[in-house]
Amino acid sequence: MKPLLTVEQLVMRFGGITAIDGLSLEVPRGRITAVIGPNGAGKTTLFNCITGFYRPSAGRIVLHTAEGEQELTRLQGHRIAREARIVRTFQNIRLFAGMTVLENLLVAQHRELQRAARFSLAGLLHTPGYRRAQQAALERARRWLAELGLTQYADLPAGALPYGTQRRVEIARALCTEPQLLCLDEPAAGLNPKESAELNALLLRLRDAHHLTLLFIEHDMNVVMNVSDHVVVMNFGRKIAEGAPQHVQHDPEVIAAYLGAA
Numbered sequence: 728m729k730p731l732l733t734v735e736q737l738v739m740r741f742g743g744i745t746a747i748d749g750l751s752l753e754v755p756r757g758r759i760t761a762v763i764g765p766n767g768a769g770k771t772t773l774f775n776c777i778t779g780f781y782r783p784s785a786g787r788i789v790l791h792t793a794e795g796e797q798e799l800t801r802l803q804g805h806r807i808a809r810e811a812r813i814v815r816t817f818q819n820i821r822l823f824a825g826m827t828v829l830e831n832l833l834v835a836q837h838r839e840l841q842r843a844a845r846f847s848l849a850g851l852l853h854t855p856g857y858r859r860a861q862q863a864a865l866e867r868a869r870r871w872l873a874e875l876g877l878t879q880y881a882d883l884p885a886g887a888l889p890y891g892t893q894r895r896v897e898i899a900r901a902l903c904t905e906p907q908l909l910c911l912d913e914p915a916a917g918l919n920p921k922e923s924a925e926l927n928a929l930l931l932r933l934r935d936a937h938h939l940t941l942l943f944i945e946h947d948m949n950v951v952m953n954v955s956d957h958v959v960v961m962n963f964g965r966k967i968a969e970g971a972p973q974h975v976q977h978d979p980e981v982i983a984a985y986l987g988a989a
């Protein structure tokens with residue numbers, strides 16, 4: 728089966744620093760892919776290029792869908808999120824701390840509501856079309872809250888929740904936009920062992936029950952080994968290994984990169 732996403736000879740330079748140096752990789756459809764590597768390897772820069780935060784210096788990132796190829800490197804970030812339906816979370820939590828959990832999930836869907844408002848009569852928001860869109864957004868938010876075990880927190884301010892729960896809210900918020908590729912930047916960072924085990928189960932459920940394609944950056948090797956189908960190992964902006972987790976784990980270059988970084 729064709730991969731969902733291919734990265735082809737990607738280069739990202741910041742002045743004299745080459746953060747990504749001719750990287751090519753595949754993100755298999757309906758699978759969980761982990762991107763690992765020592766600090767400074769270029770992992771977050773890769774995410775920033777895929778999601779349009781950075782325009783790469785060279786190379787292509789291509790989404791392969793039933794309709795054909797879409798070159799993401801030609802699209803602006805907001806179009807990558809909206810049209811290619813690629814969404815991400817960040818290394819640091821970026822919720823609206825003063826809003827409730829439910830409100831955070833509704834804000835994520837403002838585009839659908841905006842679109843419905845545009846079709847409603849000259850700003851009269853209480854037309855049936857707008858109300859239907861509002862109802863659908865609410866139902867979607869409640870469905871993902873339930874799926875992620877967050878229903879009980881719906882009306883609490885997001886900023887008041889424990890760290891691990893906030894991380895789950897971020898994932899729920901991303902899921903509300905119904906992505907075809909979900910990119911998670913270090914989702915296990917700061918989680919305790921119980922929360923980490925819950926995250927493993929959630930990622931597997933998103934793959935198996937919701938047929939989602941996941942790409943995640945992670946330093947926690949337990950999570951990487953337990954959930955990923957495919958692993959890409961980066962060092963100094965290059966790919967040094969790619970394949971099944973058991974395969975890359977024994978790769979001499981991967982072992983050397985990690986020992987060198989220790």
Ligand code: ATP
Nearest residue numbers: 741744745746764765766767768769770771772773
């Ligand atoms: P970590 O695991 O520590 O998060 P990483 O693998 O995600 O690291 P990146 O954050 O992608 O690594 O950084 C790769 C390199 O690019 C580093 O040398 C970093 O200093 C540099 N870099 C990243 N973003 C910028 C930027 N906006 N301006 C200049 N240099 C940058």
